Amino acid sequence: MGKTVEQQRVGVALIGAGMIAKTHVAALSAARDVAKLEAIVSHHPERAQYLAEYYAGQAPQFTSDLAAVAADPSIQMAIVVTPPSVRSEVIDVLARAGKHILLEKPVGRTTGEALEVVEICERAGVILGVLFQHRLRAPAIAAAQRIASGELGKLGLVEIAVPLWRDQSYYDELGRGTYARDGGGVMITNAIHSIDLALSLTGPVVGVQAMTATTPLHRMEAEDFAIAGLRFACGAVGSFVASTAMFPHRTETITLHFEQGSLQMDKDTLEVNWRDGRRQVEAGTGPAVEGEHLTGRHEWHQAVIEDFIDALHNGRAPIVTGREALVSHRLIEAIETSSRTGQSVNIPS
Numbered sequence: 001m002g003k004t005v006e007q008q009r010v011g012v013a014l015i016g017a018g019m020i021a022k023t024h025v026a027a028l029s030a031a032r033d034v035a036k037l038e039a040i041v042s043h044h045p046e047r048a049q050y051l052a053e054y055y056a057g058q059a060p061q062f063t064s065d066l067a068a069v070a071a072d073p074s075i076q077m078a079i080v081v082t083p084p085s086v087r088s089e090v091i092d093v094l095a096r097a098g099k100h101i102l103l104e105k106p107v108g109r110t111t112g113e114a115l116e117v118v119e120i121c122e123r124a125g126v127i128l129g130v131l132f133q134h135r136l137r138a139p140a141i142a143a144a145q146r147i148a149s150g151e152l153g154k155l156g157l158v159e160i161a162v163p164l165w166r167d168q169s170y171y172d173e174l175g176r177g178t179y180a181r182d183g184g185g186v187m188i189t190n191a192i193h194s195i196d197l198a199l200s201l202t203g204p205v206v207g208v209q210a211m212t213a214t215t216p217l218h219r220m221e222a223e224d225f226a227i228a229g230l231r232f233a234c235g236a237v238g239s240f241v242a243s244t245a246m247f248p249h250r251t252e253t254i255t256l257h258f259e260q261g262s263l264q265m266d267k268d269t270l271e272v273n274w275r276d277g278r279r280q281v282e283a284g285t286g287p288a289v290e291g292e293h294l295t296g297r298h299e300w301h302q303a304v305i306e307d308f309i310d311a312l313h314n315g316r317a318p319i320v321t322g323r324e325a326l327v328s329h330r331l332i333e334a335i336e337t338s339s340r341t342g343q344s345v346n347i348p349s
Contacts, residue, residue, distance in 0.1 A: 010309050011074045013039040015090055016081035017048035020104060024079055025054040026298035027305055032057050034309045039069050070097035077102060084109045085181045091117055095124035102129045102308045105192050107322055109183025111329040118322040129308045129318035130325040132196040133300035139270035140197055142282050143263050147201055153259030158238030160198045162191040165249035168218060177220035185222030187332045191242035194252045195328045205331050207231035208345045210338035217245040228335045233349050
């Protein structure tokens, strides 16, 4: 006899109750056909109980006991949204208990720490996916299809722009923008999404010349500005600019220039400008939501969660694996190294 719909639902624990947690709870609420939120783990579970308002199903248990959640047979996977500073120990407990892990970016504070997280999951035989939800936005999917068709020809030039604004209050949160908690500033916390999406379309970067800085507009330890020239394995060159000091806040864009035309995408739109004069605009998900640049839309997180659950059911890799996410970490590390030394940095392919 086949499993009932209820039996096919995957039990989920949400580990962490910070700013992004309500986006995940809303996403899990919308994904109730395939997922059941069983528990939310927080150091202060009484403070996290407001999250139940964002979940339309039976309220989850709120607890600080990670070991008990790891031992719970009704939970098959965990979504980990803790600060990067505590990732390794949290994931080690969950992976040893056989829980599959879907992880908020970044994988770790450094490339070495990220690799350690990947290897913990590989040794335990559990699947590790990373929440790079920008890949599942409609413009990104359409761009990937255009590129895969070959109709645009060879890629020659790449522009990655992340022109964001964060008020000082964003960095006044304990530890935000520090190396000890976050592993860095604008690159690893904010721009890593655009980096991942761009590299998924272009292939890897093999060389970097860069500069990073903290502007006078923020009081913080790590960088709020980064700029780099890039050399790609495919032969293209490009630029990367990211900041949280660019007021007013604007959306990230990726522009790819090919032999036959150029693609420009933001979160809502893909624009294709052909060399023969044609211009095509493909709409995405509609108007922005107030505060979206801080909390995000839950539909994209929902899509990643549903992809991950489908991967569990069908024995395949999720859309972004932990090991694949290391490519973005290595680029960020190369930009930091180039800025620190003043020299160009080669990234082994």
